[in-house]
Amino acid sequence: MGMNVLAGSAVMSLTLIWPSVIAFGSYDLADDDDTILPQLPDEEEPSFIKKLTAYGVTTDTETSSTARIMLVSMIPFLILQLPQIINSTSVTRIIVLLTLILSLCFFIAYAAYQIFQPWILNRRFDYVRQKFVKNKLLKLLSTNGKANVQLIKNLHKELDKNHDGKVTNAELKTLLIGIQLEADGELSEDLVERVMGQLDISGDEFIQEDEFVRILTKWLQDARKSLSKNDYKPLSFFSKLQEDVDEEQQAALIPKKKKVDIQGSILEYLEALALVLVGTAVTALVALPLIMNVSGFATDANVPSFLIPYFIIPCAINIPRLLSTINSAAQKTQRAASLTLSQIYSGVFMSNMSSLATFLLTVYVRNLSWDVSAEVLVVLIICGVMGVFTSTRTIFPLWTGYVGYMLYPLSLLMLYLLTAVWGWS
Structure with a gap:
């Protein structure tokens, strides 16, 4: 049951x-x-067949590196195929010991790395942050990952308080305050002028x-492809082309770092340790009743013992x-x-x-x-x-x-054939 839950969780991920x-x-x-034209409201939605190749996701190189780390965790599983080939109790015991040592070394090495x-670790923090701290403007003005031209035009009309068809410095500042809500620095007039210089293509102010x-x-x-190792800074797009901006002005765009509370950090570690110990105790208490109930249910329901x-169980967990x-x-x-896939690979390892x-x-x-x-x-x-494939x-x-979805029933079929038909267990 333990290996079934492990296998089910890893494969399901x-x-x-x-x-x-x-x-x-x-x-x-x-x-x-970058040269693509924005999608207009009257554009036809591509067919499902066309979407299969034209649509998808792109990731960064760090995500591929995490996938390669996940691939390293397959080495112990490869070694554990030897007992099936070498039918010897003494050799199997040695292989189990060597694989145990190797698994512990990988686990410790990953933590030390x-x-x-x-x-x-920074990407894990970024993943948690982007789940709860989302840029509202980015979400509002995008539809299916593409710029919503009509909403952008509506925003221009909302900013144009005097309804003259033009946005001034004062009206632009309203937009920048909305973008800059997550930053600690104040919004300076100099920054407004620089952003106006980027937006005012015609130069008529x-x-x-x-x-x-x-x-x-x-x-x-630019925001969709942003892969900052720390936090996404929306206004960096407007200022990155300005070569004459000094360091002090650039610092105004970056959230200020807070001092680390050492005592608070120790308490957080202790709380985390306590949660681990409580979880271990609960697992030990319910392990035997769970095994007995699952085995009994599988027998009474006349289903393969590995299915539950x-x-x-992995479904309930995941x-x-x-x-x-x-x-x-x-x-x-x-x-x-990128951040979501990195967490999947890291979690599997x-x-x-x-x-x-x-x-x-x-x-x-x-x-x-x-x-x-x-x-x-x-x-x-x-x-x-x-x-x-992912690395x-x-x-x-x-x-x-969709090919990935098809692998799950294939894994069920493989396990059924190996255990129930070919008698590996």
């Missing part, structure tokens, strides 16, 4: 949650070209509607993650897709190493027989294929998401 990022976060891949190379649509469309494209721990993933991917931005190490420790200490080669093989095949590319068309 890559064949149900991963495809959901592609399916719900897909946008027109042609929008990655994040201390000295904190980019993974007023922003015409066509100028407003053109520049905000470009800003939305492999499918039902439904909140699936909904959170869909909500994050629905922002239809490159940044949201941590789950594989921690759960596998715990399971192997129990098997070795209690000298249990090894009869879970089927589950190990399913994880190796599904996670290995997805690991190679070697940064563009995922929509069709790859």
Whole structure:
């Protein structure tokens, strides 16, 4: 049951949650070209067949690096195929011990790597932040990941308080305050002048509607592809082309860093440790009753014994993650897709190493027989294929998401054939 839950959770992450990022976060891949024209309201929606290749998501190189780290976690699963080949109890025990040591080393090495190379940790913070701190203007002016021209025109009319068809400095400041709500710095007149210089293409000190649509469309494209390692700074788009801006002016665009509360950090670590201990105690208390009830239910319902721990329990565990993933991917931005996929890859690595190490420790200490080669093989095949595929590319068309969905029933069929038909367990 333990290996079934491990296998079910790992496979579900890559064949149900991963495809959901592609399916719900897909946008027109042609929008990655800065020269593309904005979508007009009367444009026809492309057919489903065309969307399969024209729509999808793009990710950054750090996401591919995280996928490669996930792929490393397949090494212990590969080694664990040897007991099925070498039918020897003594050799199997040695292989279990070596794999246990290797899994623990990978787990510790991954934790230590994040201390000295904190980019993974920073991306995890960014993922949490972007789920709760979303740029309202970006969400408002985008439809299906593309600039909504009609809404931008409506915004221009709202800013044009005197209804003369032009936006002045004072009216523009209203928009910038809305963009800058997440920053700590004050909005200076100098910044307004610089932004006006970017928006006022004609140089008449007023922003015409066509100028407003053109520049905000470009800003939305820039915002969608923004992959800052810290936090997205909306106004950086308007000021990055100004070479004469000094460091003091640039600092006004960046949120001020807060001093670290050492005492508060210690309390947070202690609280986290307490939650881990409580969770471990609860798991120990309910483990045996859960195993007995699942086994009894599977027997009475005349269903394969692997189906409940492999499918039902992982579903109950992963439904909140699936909904959170869909909500994050629905922002239809490159940044949201990259951070969300990174969390999936990182979660699979941590789950594989921690759960596998715990399971192997129990098997070795209690000298249990090894009869879970089927589950190990399913994880190796599904996670290995997805690991190679996701670590070697940064563009995922929509069709790859639907192929990913098809892998889940395939994994169920594989496990059924290995256990119920070919008698691996």
